[in-house]
Amino acid sequence: MRYARSVAELVGNTPLVQLTRVTDGIAATVLAKVEYFNPGGSSKDRIARNIIDAAERDGLLRPGGTIVEPTSGNTGVGLALIALERGYRMVFVVPDKFAGEKVAVLEAYGAEVVVTDTDVEPDDPRSYYSVSDRLAREIPGAFKPNQFANHNGPRSHYESTGPEIWRDTDGGVTHFVAGIGTGGTITGTGRYLREVSDGGVRIVGADPDGSIYSGGPVHGYLVEGVGEDFWPETYDPSVVDEIHRVGDAESFAMTRRLAREEGLLVGGSSGMAVVAALRTARELPADAVVVVLLPDHGRAYLNKIFDDDWMRANGQDVAAPASDLPALPG
Numbered sequence: 001m002r003y004a005r006s007v008a009e010l011v012g013n014t015p016l017v018q019l020t021r022v023t024d025g026i027a028a029t030v031l032a033k034v035e036y037f038n039p040g041g042s043s044k045d046r047i048a049r050n051i052i053d054a055a056e057r058d059g060l061l062r063p064g065g066t067i068v069e070p071t072s073g074n075t076g077v078g079l080a081l082i083a084l085e086r087g088y089r090m091v092f093v094v095p096d097k098f099a100g101e102k103v104a105v106l107e108a109y110g111a112e113v114v115v116t117d118t119d120v121e122p123d124d125p126r127s128y129y130s131v132s133d134r135l136a137r138e139i140p141g142a143f144k145p146n147q148f149a150n151h152n153g154p155r156s157h158y159e160s161t162g163p164e165i166w167r168d169t170d171g172g173v174t175h176f177v178a179g180i181g182t183g184g185t186i187t188g189t190g191r192y193l194r195e196v197s198d199g200g201v202r203i204v205g206a207d208p209d210g211s212i213y214s215g216g217p218v219h220g221y222l223v224e225g226v227g228e229d230f231w232p233e234t235y236d237p238s239v240v241d242e243i244h245r246v247g248d249a250e251s252f253a254m255t256r257r258l259a260r261e262e263g264l265l266v267g268g269s270s271g272m273a274v275v276a277a278l279r280t281a282r283e284l285p286a287d288a289v290v291v292v293l294l295p296d297h298g299r300a301y302l303n304k305i306f307d308d309d310w311m312r313a314n315g316q317d318v319a320a321p322a323s324d325l326p327a328l329p330g
Protein backbone atom coordinates (compact mmCIF):
# COMPACT_ATOMS: atom_id res chain seq x y z
CA MET A 1 0.00 0.00 0.00
CA ARG A 2 1.29 3.44 -0.85
CA TYR A 3 -0.02 6.26 1.29
CA ALA A 4 1.11 9.24 3.35
CA ARG A 5 0.82 8.93 7.09
CA SER A 6 -0.33 12.52 7.37
CA VAL A 7 -1.02 15.46 5.11
CA ALA A 8 2.20 17.07 6.34
CA GLU A 9 4.13 14.32 4.58
CA LEU A 10 2.77 15.58 1.27
CA VAL A 11 4.67 18.86 1.44
CA GLY A 12 7.16 19.35 -1.40
CA ASN A 13 7.93 17.42 -4.58
CA THR A 14 5.80 19.79 -6.61
CA PRO A 15 5.79 19.31 -10.39
CA LEU A 16 7.37 21.31 -13.20
CA VAL A 17 5.11 22.16 -16.12
CA GLN A 18 6.19 23.81 -19.36
CA LEU A 19 4.65 27.18 -20.26
CA THR A 20 3.70 26.91 -23.92
CA ARG A 21 1.25 29.77 -24.65
CA VAL A 22 2.55 32.84 -22.89
CA THR A 23 6.01 31.97 -24.23
CA ASP A 24 5.12 32.68 -27.85
CA GLY A 25 8.26 33.76 -29.76
CA ILE A 26 10.63 32.53 -27.04
CA ALA A 27 13.20 29.87 -27.96
CA ALA A 28 14.26 28.83 -24.45
CA THR A 29 12.33 26.25 -22.41
CA VAL A 30 10.34 27.89 -19.61
CA LEU A 31 9.19 25.58 -16.80
CA ALA A 32 6.86 26.58 -13.97
CA LYS A 33 7.31 24.97 -10.55
CA VAL A 34 3.74 24.88 -9.34
CA GLU A 35 3.72 25.26 -5.57
CA TYR A 36 -0.06 25.11 -5.22
CA PHE A 37 0.36 21.33 -5.32
CA ASN A 38 1.53 21.55 -1.71
CA PRO A 39 -1.27 20.41 0.64
CA GLY A 40 -1.83 23.92 2.05
CA GLY A 41 -1.75 25.40 -1.44
CA SER A 42 1.52 27.31 -1.31
CA SER A 43 5.30 27.22 -1.01
CA LYS A 44 4.88 28.30 2.62
CA ASP A 45 4.08 24.71 3.61
CA ARG A 46 7.79 24.01 3.15
CA ILE A 47 9.00 26.62 5.62
CA ALA A 48 6.30 25.74 8.15
CA ARG A 49 7.51 22.17 8.40
CA ASN A 50 11.17 23.11 8.73
CA ILE A 51 10.55 25.88 11.24
CA ILE A 52 8.45 23.65 13.51
CA ASP A 53 10.89 20.72 13.26
CA ALA A 54 13.76 23.02 14.27
CA ALA A 55 11.77 24.60 17.13
CA GLU A 56 11.04 21.14 18.53
CA ARG A 57 14.70 20.14 18.22
CA ASP A 58 15.83 23.35 19.93
CA GLY A 59 13.30 22.93 22.76
CA LEU A 60 11.43 26.12 21.82
CA LEU A 61 8.21 24.21 21.18
CA ARG A 62 7.07 21.44 23.50
CA PRO A 63 3.99 19.19 23.59
CA GLY A 64 0.90 21.27 24.34
CA GLY A 65 2.60 24.45 23.09
CA THR A 66 1.04 27.27 21.08
CA ILE A 67 2.21 28.72 17.77
CA VAL A 68 1.69 32.49 17.53
CA GLU A 69 2.47 34.28 14.26
CA PRO A 70 1.42 37.48 12.51
CA THR A 71 0.41 36.23 9.06
CA SER A 72 -2.29 37.03 6.61
CA GLY A 73 -2.47 33.80 4.74
CA ASN A 74 -0.16 31.23 3.28
CA THR A 75 2.26 30.95 6.19
CA GLY A 76 -0.65 30.52 8.58
CA VAL A 77 -2.13 27.70 6.53
CA GLY A 78 1.26 25.97 6.33
CA LEU A 79 1.79 26.29 10.07
CA ALA A 80 -1.76 25.09 10.74
CA LEU A 81 -1.22 21.85 8.80
CA ILE A 82 1.85 20.96 10.82
CA ALA A 83 0.33 22.18 14.12
CA LEU A 84 -2.71 19.95 13.57
CA GLU A 85 -0.53 16.92 12.93
CA ARG A 86 1.37 17.53 16.17
CA GLY A 87 -1.36 18.84 18.44
CA TYR A 88 -0.30 22.46 18.92
CA ARG A 89 -2.71 25.32 19.52
CA MET A 90 -2.56 28.02 16.81
CA VAL A 91 -3.08 31.74 17.22
CA PHE A 92 -2.69 33.93 14.14
CA VAL A 93 -2.72 37.70 14.13
CA VAL A 94 -4.12 39.24 10.95
CA PRO A 95 -4.38 42.92 9.97
CA ASP A 96 -7.96 43.88 9.16
CA LYS A 97 -7.14 44.79 5.54
CA PHE A 98 -6.72 41.04 4.95
CA ALA A 99 -9.76 40.02 6.95
CA GLY A 100 -12.52 38.06 5.26
CA GLU A 101 -11.78 34.93 3.32
CA LYS A 102 -8.24 34.46 4.59
CA VAL A 103 -9.41 34.57 8.21
CA ALA A 104 -12.17 32.10 7.33
CA VAL A 105 -9.60 29.69 5.90
CA LEU A 106 -7.43 29.84 9.03
CA GLU A 107 -10.49 29.34 11.24
CA ALA A 108 -11.59 26.41 9.10
CA TYR A 109 -8.34 24.71 10.07
CA GLY A 110 -9.22 25.32 13.71
CA ALA A 111 -6.91 28.27 14.33
CA GLU A 112 -7.78 31.18 16.60
CA VAL A 113 -7.51 34.45 14.70
CA VAL A 114 -6.98 37.88 16.23
CA VAL A 115 -7.80 40.72 13.83
CA THR A 116 -5.87 43.97 14.35
CA ASP A 117 -6.10 47.51 13.08
CA THR A 118 -4.13 48.09 9.84
CA ASP A 119 -4.05 51.87 10.20
CA VAL A 120 -1.56 52.13 13.07
CA GLU A 121 2.25 52.40 13.17
CA PRO A 122 4.20 49.13 13.68
CA ASP A 123 5.26 50.20 17.21
CA ASP A 124 1.67 51.03 18.26
CA PRO A 125 0.47 48.47 20.85
CA ARG A 126 -2.52 47.75 18.59
CA SER A 127 -0.39 46.88 15.53
CA TYR A 128 -0.19 43.36 14.31
CA TYR A 129 3.47 43.09 15.24
CA SER A 130 2.86 44.39 18.77
CA VAL A 131 -0.17 42.21 19.40
CA SER A 132 1.61 39.05 18.25
CA ASP A 133 4.65 39.90 20.41
CA ARG A 134 2.42 40.43 23.43
CA LEU A 135 0.53 37.16 22.88
CA ALA A 136 3.80 35.26 22.41
CA ARG A 137 4.96 36.66 25.78
CA GLU A 138 1.69 36.09 27.63
CA ILE A 139 0.63 32.63 26.42
CA PRO A 140 2.52 29.92 28.33
CA GLY A 141 4.49 27.63 26.00
CA ALA A 142 4.10 30.00 23.06
CA PHE A 143 6.49 29.89 20.12
CA LYS A 144 6.68 32.62 17.48
CA PRO A 145 8.16 31.35 14.19
CA ASN A 146 8.96 34.90 13.01
CA GLN A 147 9.20 34.06 9.33
CA PHE A 148 11.12 37.24 8.45
CA ALA A 149 14.03 36.36 10.73
CA ASN A 150 13.94 32.56 10.94
CA HIS A 151 16.76 30.98 8.93
CA ASN A 152 14.98 27.65 8.87
CA GLY A 153 12.75 29.25 6.21
CA PRO A 154 15.48 29.71 3.57
CA ARG A 155 17.00 26.42 4.74
CA SER A 156 13.82 24.55 3.81
CA HIS A 157 14.20 25.78 0.22
CA TYR A 158 17.90 24.89 0.25
CA GLU A 159 16.98 21.37 1.34
CA SER A 160 13.89 20.77 -0.80
CA THR A 161 13.02 23.29 -3.55
CA GLY A 162 16.58 23.52 -4.89
CA PRO A 163 17.29 19.78 -5.00
CA GLU A 164 13.89 19.08 -6.58
CA ILE A 165 14.57 21.53 -9.43
CA TRP A 166 18.06 20.12 -10.02
CA ARG A 167 16.72 16.53 -9.99
CA ASP A 168 13.70 17.19 -12.20
CA THR A 169 15.73 19.06 -14.85
CA ASP A 170 18.54 16.45 -14.74
CA GLY A 171 20.86 19.29 -13.87
CA GLY A 172 19.79 21.18 -17.00
CA VAL A 173 18.35 24.29 -15.34
CA THR A 174 20.24 27.44 -16.45
CA HIS A 175 18.11 30.18 -14.80
CA PHE A 176 15.95 30.27 -11.68
CA VAL A 177 13.35 33.03 -11.28
CA ALA A 178 11.35 33.81 -8.11
CA GLY A 179 9.60 36.69 -6.42
CA ILE A 180 11.02 38.04 -3.17
CA GLY A 181 8.87 38.36 -0.01
CA THR A 182 10.78 37.21 3.05
CA GLY A 183 13.44 36.29 0.49
CA GLY A 184 13.48 32.73 1.78
CA THR A 185 12.60 31.08 -1.52
CA ILE A 186 15.20 32.82 -3.65
CA THR A 187 17.91 32.72 -0.96
CA GLY A 188 17.61 29.01 -0.18
CA THR A 189 16.82 27.71 -3.67
CA GLY A 190 19.30 30.07 -5.32
CA ARG A 191 22.11 29.14 -2.94
CA TYR A 192 21.58 25.42 -3.55
CA LEU A 193 21.40 25.76 -7.35
CA ARG A 194 24.53 27.92 -7.45
CA GLU A 195 26.49 25.50 -5.33
CA VAL A 196 25.42 22.34 -7.12
CA SER A 197 26.07 23.89 -10.56
CA ASP A 198 29.32 25.57 -9.55
CA GLY A 199 27.84 28.97 -10.36
CA GLY A 200 26.27 27.74 -13.61
CA VAL A 201 22.68 28.70 -12.71
CA ARG A 202 21.76 32.38 -12.90
CA ILE A 203 19.44 33.58 -10.10
CA VAL A 204 16.84 36.16 -11.10
CA GLY A 205 14.57 37.99 -8.63
CA ALA A 206 11.19 39.58 -9.30
CA ASP A 207 10.03 42.52 -7.18
CA PRO A 208 6.91 44.69 -7.23
CA ASP A 209 7.31 48.27 -8.35
CA GLY A 210 7.27 50.10 -4.98
CA SER A 211 9.26 47.55 -2.96
CA ILE A 212 12.72 48.04 -1.48
CA TYR A 213 14.55 45.13 -3.12
CA SER A 214 14.70 46.53 -6.63
CA GLY A 215 15.91 49.95 -5.61
CA GLY A 216 13.38 52.50 -6.88
CA PRO A 217 11.11 54.63 -4.65
CA VAL A 218 9.16 52.72 -1.99
CA HIS A 219 5.38 53.09 -2.33
CA GLY A 220 2.20 51.03 -2.14
CA TYR A 221 1.32 48.28 -4.61
CA LEU A 222 -1.41 45.68 -4.95
CA VAL A 223 0.33 42.37 -5.60
CA GLU A 224 0.37 40.30 -2.37
CA GLY A 225 3.06 38.25 -0.64
CA VAL A 226 6.08 39.86 -2.27
CA GLY A 227 8.14 43.01 -1.84
CA GLU A 228 8.94 44.77 1.41
CA ASP A 229 9.70 48.15 2.92
CA PHE A 230 12.50 46.78 5.13
CA TRP A 231 15.38 44.29 4.69
CA PRO A 232 14.49 40.98 6.39
CA GLU A 233 17.18 38.70 7.76
CA THR A 234 15.89 35.84 5.62
CA TYR A 235 16.98 37.54 2.39
CA ASP A 236 20.59 37.28 1.21
CA PRO A 237 20.99 39.66 -1.75
CA SER A 238 24.40 38.18 -2.60
CA VAL A 239 22.65 35.08 -3.97
CA VAL A 240 20.74 37.08 -6.59
CA ASP A 241 22.35 38.02 -9.93
CA GLU A 242 19.66 40.43 -11.16
CA ILE A 243 16.26 41.76 -10.08
CA HIS A 244 13.38 42.80 -12.32
CA ARG A 245 10.95 45.44 -11.11
CA VAL A 246 7.42 44.57 -12.24
CA GLY A 247 4.36 46.83 -11.97
CA ASP A 248 0.92 45.67 -10.77
CA ALA A 249 -0.62 46.07 -14.23
CA GLU A 250 1.85 43.73 -15.88
CA SER A 251 1.71 41.24 -12.97
CA PHE A 252 -2.09 41.08 -13.00
CA ALA A 253 -2.38 40.86 -16.79
CA MET A 254 0.02 37.90 -16.76
CA THR A 255 -1.79 36.27 -13.81
CA ARG A 256 -5.03 36.35 -15.80
CA ARG A 257 -3.31 35.00 -18.92
CA LEU A 258 -1.81 32.09 -16.94
CA ALA A 259 -5.33 31.02 -15.95
CA ARG A 260 -6.93 31.44 -19.38
CA GLU A 261 -4.07 30.29 -21.60
CA GLU A 262 -2.08 27.82 -19.52
CA GLY A 263 -4.81 26.56 -17.16
CA LEU A 264 -2.76 27.69 -14.17
CA LEU A 265 -4.99 29.48 -11.63
CA VAL A 266 -2.32 31.16 -9.52
CA GLY A 267 -1.85 34.30 -7.42
CA GLY A 268 -0.51 37.69 -8.46
CA SER A 269 3.03 37.03 -7.28
CA SER A 270 3.13 34.14 -9.76
CA GLY A 271 2.16 36.45 -12.61
CA MET A 272 4.86 38.84 -11.46
CA ALA A 273 7.50 36.10 -11.45
CA VAL A 274 6.46 34.91 -14.91
CA VAL A 275 6.83 38.46 -16.29
CA ALA A 276 10.44 38.46 -15.02
CA ALA A 277 10.99 34.93 -16.37
CA LEU A 278 9.80 35.89 -19.86
CA ARG A 279 11.94 39.04 -19.90
CA THR A 280 14.88 36.78 -19.06
CA ALA A 281 13.98 33.99 -21.47
CA ARG A 282 13.46 36.36 -24.40
CA GLU A 283 17.21 37.01 -24.50
CA LEU A 284 18.23 33.34 -24.31
CA PRO A 285 19.02 30.61 -26.88
CA ALA A 286 16.97 27.43 -27.35
CA ASP A 287 19.12 25.31 -25.04
CA ALA A 288 18.43 27.52 -22.00
CA VAL A 289 16.09 26.15 -19.31
CA VAL A 290 14.36 28.79 -17.19
CA VAL A 291 12.56 27.56 -14.06
CA VAL A 292 10.09 30.03 -12.52
CA LEU A 293 8.44 29.36 -9.16
CA LEU A 294 4.69 30.00 -8.82
CA PRO A 295 4.09 30.38 -5.04
CA ASP A 296 0.34 29.96 -4.55
CA HIS A 297 -3.13 29.17 -5.85
CA GLY A 298 -5.40 31.75 -7.47
CA ARG A 299 -8.56 30.78 -5.59
CA ALA A 300 -7.78 33.29 -2.81
CA TYR A 301 -7.80 36.07 -5.42
CA LEU A 302 -11.09 35.36 -7.20
CA ASN A 303 -12.61 38.51 -5.68
CA LYS A 304 -9.57 40.58 -6.59
CA ILE A 305 -7.34 39.92 -9.62
CA PHE A 306 -9.97 37.79 -11.33
CA ASP A 307 -12.83 40.20 -10.61
CA ASP A 308 -13.28 42.90 -13.26
CA ASP A 309 -15.02 45.31 -10.87
CA TRP A 310 -12.26 45.04 -8.28
CA MET A 311 -9.65 45.53 -11.01
CA ARG A 312 -11.35 48.65 -12.34
CA ALA A 313 -11.94 50.03 -8.84
CA ASN A 314 -8.21 49.69 -8.27
CA GLY A 315 -7.26 51.43 -11.49
CA GLN A 316 -6.35 48.27 -13.38
CA ASP A 317 -7.08 47.75 -17.06
CA VAL A 318 -9.38 44.89 -17.89
CA ALA A 319 -9.30 43.60 -21.45
CA ALA A 320 -12.78 43.64 -22.99
CA PRO A 321 -14.28 40.14 -22.96
CA ALA A 322 -13.57 38.71 -26.41
CA SER A 323 -16.89 37.02 -26.97
CA ASP A 324 -18.83 36.92 -30.22
CA LEU A 325 -21.32 34.37 -28.92
CA PRO A 326 -24.95 35.27 -29.29
CA ALA A 327 -26.52 36.52 -26.06
CA LEU A 328 -27.93 33.77 -23.88
CA PRO A 329 -31.71 33.58 -23.82
CA GLY A 330 -33.01 35.48 -20.78
Ligand code: PMP
Pocket (backbone or CB within 6 Å): 042, 044, 074, 075, 179, 180, 181, 182, 183, 184, 185, 186, 224, 225, 226, 267, 269, 270, 295, 296
Ligand atom coordinates in the same frame (compact mmCIF):
# COMPACT_ATOMS: atom_id res chain seq x y z
N1 PMP B 1 4.14 34.92 -3.15
C1 PMP B 1 3.27 34.71 -2.17
C2 PMP B 1 1.81 34.66 -2.48
C3 PMP B 1 3.73 34.57 -0.86
O1 PMP B 1 2.84 34.36 0.15
C4 PMP B 1 5.11 34.64 -0.61
C5 PMP B 1 5.61 34.53 0.80
N2 PMP B 1 5.54 35.76 1.50
C6 PMP B 1 6.00 34.89 -1.67
C7 PMP B 1 5.47 35.00 -2.93
C8 PMP B 1 7.47 35.11 -1.48
O2 PMP B 1 8.21 34.05 -0.96
P1 PMP B 1 9.40 34.33 0.04
O3 PMP B 1 8.81 34.84 1.33
O4 PMP B 1 10.06 33.01 0.20
O5 PMP B 1 10.32 35.34 -0.56
